[in-house]
Amino acid sequence: MNSRQQKYFVDGFKEMSRSGVTIFTWGFVTGIAMAKSSLTLHQALAMSLLVFAGSSQLAALPLIAAGLPIWMILITSFMVNLRFVIFSLGLQAHFSYLSTWRRVLLGYFTADFSYLFYIRRYPKPESIEERHSDKEQLRLYWLMGMQFSNWALWQVGSIAGILLASQIPNSWGLEFAGAIALLVIIVPMLDRAAARWAAVTAAVVAVATYGLPFRLNIVFAIVAALVVGMMTDKSPKGNAP
């Protein structure tokens, strides 16, 4: 890492750390939920360190407790992670030039906030000429700085939650704090009318179809949100020729 790359890495780290309270809270709440579930201490720690996907962990816990077969839990995990599949399309446009292993690692460490903050700062991928002249890959280092901050804050919060869970009574309703923390990050991202319509659609569809198996409600909600977002979008198409 040269000094400019280092600067971008540190900048990315700082950018993500500004949302530190949210990431920590969300991790803490997930840690408590794991510790209070049917998992043992070691299993909860392993889940936190290996899986690194809060919403999919939270969705899996009741299914594990109910003794559902592994394949059903894995399908549910994938459905809850469907938004990441969409994010990976966005990442592909920016980072398809990296080696296979670096792409897989980059994908694994790109959670919600890393992707959304990255795409807000760099909406357009570099053209081939731009990339050839950009030997330092500063955007990549900025993203990696954010990923590192996100990963560290999340794991600290999650492991603290696992270890302190027995001290925290259920009656505090702390899991709701995680939902509020997430709200604070999502609301500012809905900066255009079309984005707000998409979000309202996603909320209504996700709630209305909640009973479906494998969390298929999320699939319907995302598809409906993208369609409504496109339909209500009045801004000039940035990529149009």
Added chain:
Amino acid sequence: MQIDWNISLLLIGMAFVTAWSRSFFLILGERVKVSDWVLEAIRFAPAAMVAILAPEIFLPANATSVTQFDLKLPNIWGGLAAIISFYLTRKMIVTLVVGMAVFTAARFWFL
């Protein structure tokens, strides 16, 4: 320490699902060129996070269907209070405190 192989297998599987879903299209590398209209459409991806969040606010924990929607649910009032205080103050801590306070008050009110 006794190892439960079923859980171990599940956790490895879930880690694999994380890596696979997050690099789903990225893994294809330069073999695919994502068209512009697709990139336009996924600008609405933040809404996807709302799909995860909304049921936590509008339905009871461990709900199985939308029929369990109930205005006596403290989450709804806490959630609305949080949204309003965030719009007014734009402060994380204020939003968290107000949201949790209304949530807790609603829980005792509707008990």
